[in-house]
Amino acid sequence: MKIVVAPDVQHVAEAAFKVMKNTVSEKKDAVLGLATGSSPEGLYALMAKDHSENGTSYQDVVTYNLDEYVGLPQNHSQSYYTFMHEKLFQYIDVKEENIHIPCGCAQDEEKACHDYENMLAKVRIDLQVLGIGSDGHIAFNEPGTPFDSLVHLVHLKQQTIHDNARFFDHDESKVPTMAITTGLADIMRCRKIILIATGANKAQAVHDMVKGPVSTSCPASILQKHPDTVVFLDEAAASKL
Numbered sequence: 001m002k003i004v005v006a007p008d009v010q011h012v013a014e015a016a017f018k019v020m021k022n023t024v025s026e027k028k029d030a031v032l033g034l035a036t037g038s039s040p041e042g043l044y045a046l047m048a049k050d051h052s053e054n055g056t057s058y059q060d061v062v063t064y065n066l067d068e069y070v071g072l073p074q075n076h077s078q079s080y081y082t083f084m085h086e087k088l089f090q091y092i093d094v095k096e097e098n099i100h101i102p103c104g105c106a107q108d109e110e111k112a113c114h115d116y117e118n119m120l121a122k123v124r125i126d127l128q129v130l131g132i133g134s135d136g137h138i139a140f141n142e143p144g145t146p147f148d149s150l151v152h153l154v155h156l157k158q159q160t161i162h163d164n165a166r167f168f169d170h171d172e173s174k175v176p177t178m179a180i181t182t183g184l185a186d187i188m189r190c191r192k193i194i195l196i197a198t199g200a201n202k203a204q205a206v207h208d209m210v211k212g213p214v215s216t217s218c219p220a221s222i223l224q225k226h227p228d229t230v231v232f233l234d235e236a237a238a239s240k241l
């Protein structure tokens with residue numbers, strides 16, 4: 001696990017963007033794993049700017065998102081489908097048919113998990129973008145999730161509901177209680193991983209991920225065993241290392 005500490009959020013985004021740009025420049029049909037949340041927003045803004053100014057193309061790129069809330073309609077303002085289109089997809093030339101996001105509104109949720117896993121099993125993600133929850137979760141793999149987990153349904157922990165309430169008028173009762181998420185084994189299969197974390201509220205989780213034992217109590221700690229993970233931090237997120 002390589003650690004890169006940058007002075008602020010913008011420099012973190014720029015450092016992560018360099019890896020993204022290298023990936024899609026070297027491999028036009030790169031398979032990207034994408035994350036939601038505030039952490040990758042700066043990266044996505046730079047991808048959009050670079051596409052508009054330099055014409056970097058995503059025409060043959062295929063994307064797979066990590067997770068989605070269960071029960072929110074696709075067009076809900078806080079669905080991860082909406083997030084990805086608003087923050088990134090509308091600004092680049094990725095083809096709609098090459099975008100994959102777990103379906104949070106399926107009648108049969110177990111089948112939706114199985115179908116997404118089957119799709120993932122057919123590809124190998126070249127570059128996976130990750131954030132980290134303040135409880136050490138990656139995607140929606142909450143503490144206690146087995147390291148061999150595949151795509152599955154999850155009951156969100158109270159801390160995650162509390163953290164994510166800021167996107168739902170600060171009202172915890174509006175935050176969905178369940179999500180569909182790719183598993184830790186799916187994430188570990190990706191060729192390269194970049195994890196972005198900024199802000200003091202991530203410092204403990206970052207410490208546990210980097211310095212703690214590899215333990216399901218901090219799901220992100222499994223990344224210590226991944227052969228090519230780079231963690232991009234601002235000084236606040238790195239303050240406990």
Ligand SMILES: N[C@@H]1[C@@H](O)[C@H](O)[C@@H](COP(=O)(O)O)O[C@@H]1O
Pocket residue numbers: 035036037038039040066067130131132133134138139140160164
């Ligand atoms: N499911 C997402 C994660 O993929 C994300 O990494 C994390 C951190 O979010 P943020 O970047 O907004 O702090 O929380 C959410 O719950």
